[in-house]
Amino acid sequence: MKFKTRNFDDVPSVLEIENLTVRLAGNEKAAPVLDRVSLTIRQGETVCLVGESGSGKSVTSLSVMGLLPRGALEATGGRIGLEGKNLLDLGPQAMRDMRARKISMIFQEPMTALNPVIRVGEQIEEVLNTHTKLSTKEKKARVLDIMNQVHLPDVERIYRSYPHQLSGGQRQRIMIAMALILEPQLLIADEPTTALDVTTQQQILSLIAELQEKHGTAVLFITHDMGVVAEIADTVHVMKLGRIVEQAPVEELLRRPREEYTRELLQAVPSLTPRAARDTPEGEPVLSVNSLQKVYGAHGVFKRTEPTKAATDVNFTIPRGRTLGIVGESGSGKSTVARCIMRLIDPTEGEIRVADQEIATLSRRALRPLRRHIQIVFQDPFRSLNPRWTIGRSLVEGPLNMGTDRKAALSRARELLKLVGLPDDAVDRYPHQFSGGQRQRVAIARAIAMEPDVLVADEAVSALDVSVQAQVLDLLDELQQKLGIAILFITHDLRVAAQICDEVVVMQHGRVVEHDSAANVLSAPRHAYTRALIDAAPGRQWDFANFRELESV
The missing domain is CATH 3.40.50.300 (P-loop containing nucleotide triphosphate hydrolases)
Structure with a gap:
């Protein structure tokens, strides 16, 4: 270099x-x-x-x-x-x-x-x-x-x-x-x-x-x-x-x-070299996405406009205990797919199965009891946590809505805080009293409070310092091993994808252009767009952890 x-x-x-x-x-x-x-x-x-x-x-x-x-x-x-x-x-x-x-x-x-x-x-x-x-x-x-x-x-x-x-x-x-x-x-x-x-x-x-x-x-x-x-x-x-x-x-x-x-x-800088493949056996998928499509309307306010295809023919599955990453530039359709899977927006076509339940066409009322199976961690925890609620109230909200006793929910909240590396007395504090990395740990604790089968992480570490980012990635890996959660990880950072993902899906203009193991996608990309993403990664010629240049890139 x-x-x-x-x-x-x-x-x-x-x-x-x-x-x-x-x-x-x-x-x-x-x-x-x-x-x-x-x-x-x-x-x-x-x-x-x-x-x-x-x-x-x-x-x-x-x-x-x-x-x-x-x-x-x-x-x-x-x-x-x-x-x-x-x-x-x-x-x-x-x-x-x-x-x-x-x-x-x-x-x-x-x-x-x-x-x-x-x-x-x-x-x-x-x-x-x-x-x-x-x-x-x-x-x-x-x-x-x-x-x-x-x-x-x-x-x-x-x-x-x-x-x-x-x-x-x-x-x-x-x-x-x-x-x-x-x-x-x-x-x-x-x-x-x-x-x-x-x-x-x-x-x-x-x-x-x-x-x-x-x-x-x-x-x-x-x-x-x-x-x-x-x-x-x-x-x-x-x-x-x-x-x-x-x-x-x-x-x-x-x-x-x-x-x-x-x-x-x-x-703490994550390496672009993919982590070693895990030898955990692949079981039945807990999330299946088939022929997913999202098209935004064909009519504007004042005149007819062409429909926008935000996601087209997206297919993948995630077994329990595995992590699939979706990477691509802004506007590639990554977050659209995540929001369709979470049913924050309605897909235009396709099938989404979570824990063997088809959720793509369910009404909001029918979907409500199934939401515990799939939870999301957003990019900015300060915006996703209510600043007027204590951490304890945020953690017990979901379980209480699902019928859990308040005392049991609060006890579980203290256990979850310990699980994500925070003191249990944090239940009485407010979001502004924590650092960005600590708030993201709270957001993760809130998501796993529902004991989901699938955790969607939408740019969950992109706003964090590299040292805090490394801690949160280690935490997600640890929780996945303990709880067997399947993780859908949305990111534009290929270094992060290399360290946490078992498989990688590359999206461009709403379409999947490459899908393979993380090792194959990031070490031997087949598609020109994937190669362009890797070539654009800053400092890709450098092995930061060992203070030296890489022999080949």
Whole structure:
């Protein structure tokens, strides 16, 4: 693997952070959120800031942007130097003048960063309205030019489009165009590819590198994905609990990490090499999907439209105690299949059998007693848990609805919390009192409280740090061995699929293009689309756990 080997010794610095300390506002006794953080970024350099959730990565970026939440966090020491100025000394108006002209930021989720009721072209123009005195014609020409630079198709159409009319990758390109239209010296990218599938992620990373080379921009890239780090970084800074514990050129850090914490982060990255096939005998299938099809209506609100085939002729079975993964890009039909199986949406055609019961055509009333056989774990546990309910109430809701005695349900809830590695006194706490990984453990406990035959995990670990992700994957494997649950695992992360799946189904445009054992699909793919997915996986040439390159890929 060819790492970046550029020498930045004689290159002028763009950003200099020296001993930056950030504390909870009005609480000097609390431990600092950032504790004397120092880093330098030079012109044209990409610095990656890595670490688990809560390590202080995003607080560092918000400090540089002058966007710390007022009344919650405050910088109490240190210096943030840009163009000879200490940004901490600047007032609100001066910082507004700095943003977009000198420093810009790409956020993780463009749908929440973009205004849903304003056309995207107008939103990019707002930057020019604030910082330039260009004419209307000149502004539009400038916007169309930057949209072309970020490789958006049919820019005139997209200029007039609203955010919801664009794909996730296109929305992220709009955010990049907005950030770079005034050619700032520093671009901060805060997890800009975490929610994207591998091919779109590869396009965005290539785009940032291309624009960086063209404009000489310094980049501060915040991520927990070591594959991305291996692809784009010049220098890596590792954060833990508000401190930078290690910093080094990317190749040195990946080959010879000094700190135990850095080694743990690298060793938690799942390998693209499929796990060894399990020798457990295959029994009768507990989930069978035959000729499943989902077509969205042939009529729009105002005019007739062509039907959308979200899933076509999908077939597979899962025996007890086995895991089948469905992989593919956004829009491939993965989640549509999962929602049809859960009967959250109604399939158009086909048969779905769970525990030898046909459920595809049942009414909601007839389906209700059968729901205990199949449960789901969603991507975001904070949104799927009621924030006003204690954990205990969330865990007993399902069993109570099925007629279980409250005392017995609560006792079982405590057992389940222990089973997923949480203390039984968690029953009296609320979701906001747990970390993301702990909340996902609660969501898993709630799903298995019904003693299901099938567990559907829809991107259940995609939002988690690699170390927490590894813990949740180990937990699912452990629960499967103890309880014999069949798992349908929906993911866009091929590394995760390699470590948890016995079989893999690859979907493209609503159709299954490949279905075989995980070893065959990921080690010897037959379909060109599968090969493209594997080739797009960031850092695929690297064996992170053993700090070395793979001999062949």
